[in-house]
Amino acid sequence: MVYQQTADFSVTAHAAEVRQASAWLAQMCGGWGMPTESIGRLDLCLNEVLANIIDHGTDAAAGAPIELQLSVRCHGGAGDDRDAGAVTLTVADAGAPFDPLTVKPRPFPVSLDDVEPGGLGLPIVRSNADTLAYRRENGRNYLSVGVMWPRAINPRVQ
Amino acid sequence: MGIEYEDIDGNFRRISLSGRLDIQGTSEIELKFTTLTAAAQRRVVVDLTAVDFLASIGIRALIGNAKALHQRQGRMVLVVAPGSSVAKSLETSGIDTFVGVFTDNDEAKKAALS
Numbered sequence: 001m002v003y004q005q006t007a008d009f010s011v012t013a014h015a016a017e018v019r020q021a022s023a024w025l026a027q028m029c030g031g032w033g034m035p036t037e038s039i040g041r042l043d044l045c046l047n048e049v050l051a052n053i054i055d056h057g058t059d060a061a062a063g064a065p066i067e068l069q070l071s072v073r074c075h076g077g078a079g080d081d082r083d084a085g086a087v088t089l090t091v092a093d094a095g096a097p098f099d100p101l102t103v104k105p106r107p108f109p110v111s112l113d114d115v116e117p118g119g120l121g122l123p124i125v126r127s128n129a130d131t132l133a134y135r136r137e138n139g140r141n142y143l144s145v146g147v148m149w150p151r152a153i154n155p156r157v158q
Numbered sequence: 159m160g161i162e163y164e165d166i167d168g169n170f171r172r173i174s175l176s177g178r179l180d181i182q183g184t185s186e187i188e189l190k191f192t193t194l195t196a197a198a199q200r201r202v203v204v205d206l207t208a209v210d211f212l213a214s215i216g217i218r219a220l221i222g223n224a225k226a227l228h229q230r231q232g233r234m235v236l237v238v239a240p241g242s243s244v245a246k247s248l249e250t251s252g253i254d255t256f257v258g259v260f261t262d263n264d265e266a267k268k269a270a271l272s
Contacts (some may be wrong), residue, residue: 016182018181101194109256
C-alpha cells in the first residue's frame with residue numbers, strides 16, 4: 001500500500017530558523033520511516049538551499065517568509081516497515097529569479113592558494129539529491145529536492 | 159556547537175569540534191576557531207569525529223583557516239569518522255585534495271608535523 005502526505009513550515013532568512021527547519025524536517029521524515037542517512041542528505045540540501053537564499057537575499061527579503069513543503073510517498077502503511085520511499089522538499093522564496101540548475105559546476109581548485117570560499121553549496125545539493133527541479137511561478141522561486149530510499153543505483157544529478 | 163583544544167609538543171595543537179556545523183553552529187565557534195589557529199607555523203589537527211553535520215559554511219570556515227595557516231608556514235589536517243556524512247561532504251567539496259583528511263589520529267598527527 002502507498003502512503004502519501006505533505007507537511008508545511010515557514011521560516012525567515014535567519015540562522016536560528018534554519019536550525020528549526022532542520023529539526024522540523026528530521027521530525028517529519030523520521031515519523032514517516034525515512035532512514036537516518038537519507039534524512040541527513042535531505043537536511044544538508046535544506047541547509048544549503050536556505051544558505052543560498054540568505055547569502056543572495058536583500059535586506060528587504062530577510063524578513064520575508066520562505067515556505068517549505070515536505071511531501072512523502074512511501075510503501076507501507078502506519079506501523080509497517082517503510083522499506084522504500086521518497087521525500088521531496090520544496091523551498092519557495094520571493095527573491096530574484098534564480099535557477100540553481102543552470103549554474104555550471106566549478107572546476108575543483110588544485111591548491112590552497114587558489115581555493116575560493118564560496119560555491120560549495122550547489123555541489124553538496126547535487127551530490128546528495130536524487131532529484132532536482134526548479135520552476136518560477138507568481139514571482140517566487142520553487143526548488144524541489146528529492147531524496148529516495150533505498151538510494152537509486154544511478155542517483156547523481158548533474 | 160563545541161570547540162576544545164589541547165596543546166601537545168610545542169607548536170602542535172589539537173582542536174576538537176562537536177555538534178552541528180550549520181550556519182548557527184559555525185558562527186558560534188568561528189571566532190574561537192580562528193584565534194586557535196592564528197599563530198604562525200602552528201601545526202593543527204582538527205578532529206571532526208564528533209561533528210554530526212557539516213554544511214558548506216562549515217567547510218568554508220575550515221578552508222579559510224587552513225589557507226591562513228598555510229600562508230604562515232603552518233599546516234592543518236582533519237580527522238573524520240570513516241564513511242560519515244562529514245567525510246562525504248569534505249570529499250564533495252574537493253578540500254581533501256589539498257588539506258589532509260584522515261580517519262586515524264596518529265596518521266593525522268604525523269602528516270601535520272611533516
